[in-house]
Amino acid sequence: QDDEEASLYQRLGGLMSISVVVSDFLDALIPDPQLNENPAIDEARQRVPAAYLKYHVTAFVCEATGGPCQYHGRGMQESHAHLNITAEEWDRMVEIFVGVLDEHDVPERESQELLELLGTTRDDIVTES
């Protein structure tokens, strides 16, 4: 229907695009030296398989953007509390995310909406000031 807005999920190109962007995002995030200065993050990234994180984050983004997936992982607070993530580490993560969106030529409007969505999880994830 012309008068029905396409969901963010649809405008991003669906699961095929989202899974690739998430995969590239985690490939850049996981080895990042600045984030791994935090010993709790470094411990977790060595213990938790990248494929597992890619699966869960893809399902999370798919559902949150209006796609057909159902996220069955743990809540954001529960899965990040032990990582002691600081505001600076959050900002570094956003910087990496924006870089990946740019690489994939995600349009301005869709990038903004994704960043807003990301922002809604910040209070649950950042625990150190």
Ligand code: HEM
């Ligand atoms: C600086 C920011 C972030 C860092 C360093 C980070 C790192 C991690 C790490 C290391 C884990 C595995 C934890 C463990 O099992 O011990 C994890 C889990 C997870 N993260 Fe993040 N994360 C960040 C932000 C985010 C954001 C913004 C989202 C989603 C919008 C997200 C989604 C997830 C999901 C879905 C899981 C899996 C939950 C589960 O195991 O059930 N993360 N993250």
